[in-house]
Amino acid sequence: MLFITTVLYGQQQQIPDPQAKKSVNYVLYGMRHGVNYFPEVRYSHVQYETGDSLSFGKYHSADVIYDWLERWAEKYPDLVDLYEVGESYEGRQILQITVTNKKTGKDTDKPAAFFEGGRHSGEVTGSECVLWLAKYLLENYGSDPEVTRLLDTKTIYLRPINNPDGHNLYMHTAQSSRSTVRPEDNDGDDLLDEDPPDDLDGNGIILTMRWKDEKKGTFITDPKDSTGRIMKRVPAGKGIFLTSSEGIDNDNDGRINEDGIGGLDLHRNYPENWRPQTEATGRGNTQGGAGEFPLSETETRAVVTFLLSHPNVYVVNSMDTSVPMHLRPPSTSPSEERMYPEDLKWYKKFDEIGKKITGYSRAGDVYDDYGQGDPLFGHGPDFGYWYFGAIWYGDEIWNGGRNKDYNGDGNTDQLDMIIWDDKENDGIGFTEWTPAKHPVYGDIEIGGFDPKFFSQNPPSKHLEPWIKNQALFNLEMVKYLPELVWGNIVAKKVKYYKTDSADYQLKVSFRNAGKLPTALKQAHLVKIVTDDRIVLELDTAGSAAGKPIYKVLEDAKPSEARENRGGYGDFERPVQRRPVFKIVPDTDGGAVTTAVFNIRLYGRAELAGKASVFSTRGGVLKDREFVIR
Numbered sequence: 086m087l088f089i090t091t092v093l094y095g096q097q098q099q100i101p102d103p104q105a106k107k108s109v110n111y112v113l114y115g116m117r118h119g120v121n122y123f124p125e126v127r128y129s130h131v132q133y134e135t136g137d138s139l140s141f142g143k144y145h146s147a148d149v150i151y152d153w154l155e156r157w158a159e160k161y162p163d164l165v166d167l168y169e170v171g172e173s174y175e176g177r178q179i180l181q182i183t184v185t186n187k188k189t190g191k192d193t194d195k196p197a198a199f200f201e202g203g204r205h206s207g208e209v210t211g212s213e214c215v216l217w218l219a220k221y222l223l224e225n226y227g228s229d230p231e232v233t234r235l236l237d238t239k240t241i242y243l244r245p246i247n248n249p250d251g252h253n254l255y256m257h258t259a260q261s262s263r264s265t266v267r268p269e270d271n272d273g274d275d276l277l278d279e280d281p282p283d284d285l286d287g288n289g290i291i292l293t294m295r296w297k298d299e300k301k302g303t304f305i306t307d308p309k310d311s312t313g314r315i316m317k318r319v320p321a322g323k324g325i326f327l328t329s330s331e332g333i334d335n336d337n338d339g340r341i342n343e344d345g346i347g348g349l350d351l352h353r354n355y356p357e358n359w360r361p362q363t364e365a366t367g368r369g370n371t372q373g374g375a376g377e378f379p380l381s382e383t384e385t386r387a388v389v390t391f392l393l394s395h396p397n398v399y400v401v402n403s404m405d406t407s408v409p410m411h412l413r414p415p416s417t418s419p420s421e422e423r424m425y426p427e428d429l430k431w432y433k434k435f436d437e438i439g440k441k442i443t444g445y446s447r448a449g450d451v452y453d454d455y456g457q458g459d460p461l462f463g464h465g466p467d468f469g470y471w472y473f474g475a476i477w478y479g480d481e482i483w484n485g486g487r488n489k490d491y492n493g494d495g496n497t498d499q500l501d502m503i504i505w506d507d508k509e510n511d512g513i514g515f516t517e518w519t520p521a522k523h524p525v526y527g528d529i530e531i532g533g534f535d536p537k538f539f540s541q542n543p544p545s546k547h548l549e550p551w552i553k554n555q556a557l558f559n560l561e562m563v564k565y566l567p568e569l570v571w572g573n574i575v576a577k578k579v580k581y582y583k584t585d586s587a588d589y590q591l592k593v594s595f596r597n598a599g600k601l602p603t604a605l606k607q608a609h610l611v612k613i614v615t616d617d618r619i620v621l622e623l624d625t626a627g628s629a630a631g632k633p634i635y636k637v638l639e640d641a642k643p644s645e646a647r648e649n650r651g652g653y654g655d656f657e658r659p660v661q662r663r664p665v666f667k668i669v670p671d672t673d674g675g676a677v678t679t680a681v682f683n684i685r686l687y688g689r690a691e692l693a694g695k696a697s698v699f700s701t702r703g704g705v706l707k708d709r710e711f712v713i714r
Contacts, residue, residue: 111258113346114175115268118279119335123258126289130538130545131256139220141549144209144542147177147252150216150245154182161223163187164236170244171387174267177249179387184222185240194705196566196599197240198400199392200559204351204384206251207261210482210542211404214552215245218559235560238568238704242391242398248351248384259284259291261537262347264374265382269348276336281345283332286521286531293533295326295518296526302326307500309492314515314532315499331531333524350374352405352479353463354385357472358417360462372462379463392473396613399601399702400562401477403465404555407541408481411439411448411558412455414466420450424470425606431476438561439480443554451479474608476562476601482555483543486514486534502534510547514539565674567703568599572677574696576713579683588638589713591682593619593696595706600674603703609671614701617672619680621665622708623694635692637665638683672703690714 110122127133132143135152145153158167166183173179185192200218202211222241225232235241246252250266260281268277282291295304295316302324307317316326332342353359353372356379360372380386392398413432415422420429436448447454451461469477486502488509494500506514518532534540543551572594580588597603608614625634667680686692691714698706 111254113254113266115266116277117268117346118276119281119344123260124284124287124289125257126259128256128289128538133256139216141213141217141552143545144213144256144538144548145216146256147246147249150212151178151180153216153219154180154245157219157223158182161226164223164226166192170391171383173248173250173384174265174382175250177253179244179247179249179384181242181244181391182219183240183242184219184236186226186237189237190705190707192240192242193395193397194707195238195240195397196568196702196704197242197395197398198402198559198563198566199242199244199395199398200401201244201247201388201403203246203248203252204403205263205405206248206265206347207255207263207537207541208404208406209252209255210406210548210552212245212252213548214404214482214555214559215243217549217552218556219243219245221556221560231564235563239563239566240397241563242395244388247388247403251347254346255537259289260346261291261541262345264347264350264352265384266347267349267382271344271348272338272340274336274338274344276344278346278348279344280335280338280340280342281332282330282342283335285331285333285523286519288516290516291331291536292516292531293328294331294521294523294526294529294531295328296523296529297325298327299325304328309494309500310503312503314518315503330536348374349376349382351382351385352403352465353461354380354382355389355463355465355468355472356380357468358460358462358464370460370462375463389468396701397704398473399475399566399604400559401469401473401475402480402559402562403478404480404482406481407483407485408447408455409443409445409484409551410455410481411436411443411445412466412479412481413448413450414464414470414477416451416456416464416467417460417462419453425610428470428605428607431601431605435476435478435562435565439478439558442558442561470607472611472613474605474611474613476605480555480558482551483541485540499534506534506539510539510544514544565600567597567601567603567672567674567700569603569672569698569700569703569706570596570598571706571709572596572679574709574711576711585688586685588683588685591621591684591711591713592679593621593682593709593711594677594679595619595672595698596677597672597674597703599703602673603671603700608702616668617670617678617698617700617703618666618668620697620699621682621694622697623665623692633687634689635687636685638685672700684713686713 109125111125112122133146135149158165169178170181171179183192202215255261304316304324304326306313307315329341334341353374354376359379360370362375440448465479466477487497488505490497491501491504516532518530521531523529575592577590579590604614669678672678693712695708
């Protein structure tokens with residue numbers, strides 16, 4: 086690695102030399118007060134070129150992921166649509182696929198799920214989970230009866246990377262940011278991204294640095310670790326070392342790496358319960374990373390606008406790392422305080438299903454179970470329930486290497502992490518402490534756990550079990566979606582008139598063969614769904630103009646006529662084929678809904694027609710033929 090020496094904010098530092106022939110730099114878009122380019126890195130954990138087959142022993146660059154989306158769209162034209170849903174801050178495509186059997190109906194006519202990864206730039210495990218699920222569905226369609234039935238009757242929208250700028254930065258440089266790469270003032274000094282981490286030893290990883298300071302030291306080597314690799318925190322002045330993430334104080338403000346690349350958090354940018362980063366009174370709630378206004382970021386806007394235009398989506402999971410936990414609404418209050426009990430029942434059921442499939446020990450709401458009473462504002466799960474009326478999870482994958490209490494001391498801590506790394510991970514998750522020189526602290530050591538492919542995401546050799554189990558939980562939620570199937574349609578003559586007219590009772594039934602009701606109660610409160618309805622199309626061909634053909638009879642009090650009668654009464658002109666409909670209540674899983682139409686026929690022996698069912702989230706049943714005779 087070749088470096089040049091420069092002076093920034095009065096402090097001498099080394100940065101990569103952009104003119105050096107052997108260095109290849111990754112350049113960021115946007116004006117920053119700090120370095121705008123970084124040496125490109127290629128990680129052994131990441132596949133950067135697309136191969137002939139897709140496996141999950143490594144992570145995949147955005148280019149490789151997008152290549153597979155394009156391949157699948159070409160290989161499975163009857164199952165896959167590929168399209169752009171937005172552009173990132175740096176102008177990259179945000180790509181998404183729709184997966185469903187097109188021959189069994191439009192994607193929007195079926196109950197749907199939406200699964201997203203890669204919102205937080207460094208939490209790339211979620212992207213792999215979406216990619217795994219896409220591969221599983223497409224390769225098993227036609228051979229696995231359950232997958233085949235799901236794609237025949239449901240729609241699954243898959244967005245592997247919602248933040249391609251951050252994903253690329255993470256995979257190609259030592260840098261990471263929580264969210265987009267849009268420049269941001271994280272430390273309130275009116276400067277943008279002026280103090281990112283520095284890869285002092287040039288190994289492509291931002292590790293931990295430690296230096297001796299027996300007056301202020303807050304760490305000692307842990308006496309339980311005979312290798313001297315793990316450190317233990319002690320009161321200030323009682324330790325030997327001070328520590329920091331690898332870097333220097335670029336802006337000379339006494340802090341290291343406090344204003345890195347970007348800083349806006351897409352998971353605090355949703356409109357529901359959004360709060361600003363600062364407010365005028367000093368007494369209101371604020372939220373770090375919230376952005377300038379709700380949906381200020383194109384990446385979040387690309388999620389919300391798609392979902393609002395696709396209200397058939399009932400189940401969502403937008404995945405992060407690394408607690409691990411099945412994480413759901415609410416984010417600003419306890420579950421029982423504001424959620425409809427009927428809806429909360431389903432969330433709690435999925436909590437338990439999730440734990441059984443993934444083995445996560447935790448599942449619950451953001452406010453209590455994750456934050457212990459501390460709210461998060463502008464959070465995706467709150468938008469998902471309060472605003473969108475859906476089942477919405479923001480699951481956290483991976484456990485940071487805390488797999489087992491190896492030493493039996495009752496804690497699963499760094500001592501157990503290092504043992505697991507040695508035993509199960511070939512020791513590659515921890516870099517041994519290595520001497521180095523620092524421009525301020527002099528002799529230092531650099532080492533510690535790999536922040537990218539150990540602490541934040543699973544080591545690549547351990548990736549697939551985590552993404553597989555998470556994807557299978559997502560798929561299990563799809564299995565709970567409503568599924569409308571036709572029941573009986575029965576016409577019965579109930580009265581005959583001397584004028585050659587007769588009244589008929591037409592009963593139209595359908596069943597919800599799924600498990601979830603056709604909508605949550607919250608979905609009706611916020612009007613994200615319309616009322617379910619049964620619609621009749623009656624065949625008036627061949628009828629004489631100006632002659633009454635039929636009449637839909639009112640069967641309720643006048644105040645209830647609009648809802649119960651639906652459609653229209655006398656049809657004086659056969660060419661006007663306006664709809665006849667009945668609004669019906671939501672249909673629970675396994676239940677049957679029946680609508681009764683009372684119809685009077687004038688001077689004819691029979692009337693043919695078709696019935697259809699329309700439900701925003703239950704889907705569409707079309708054109709079931711019947712004859713009234």
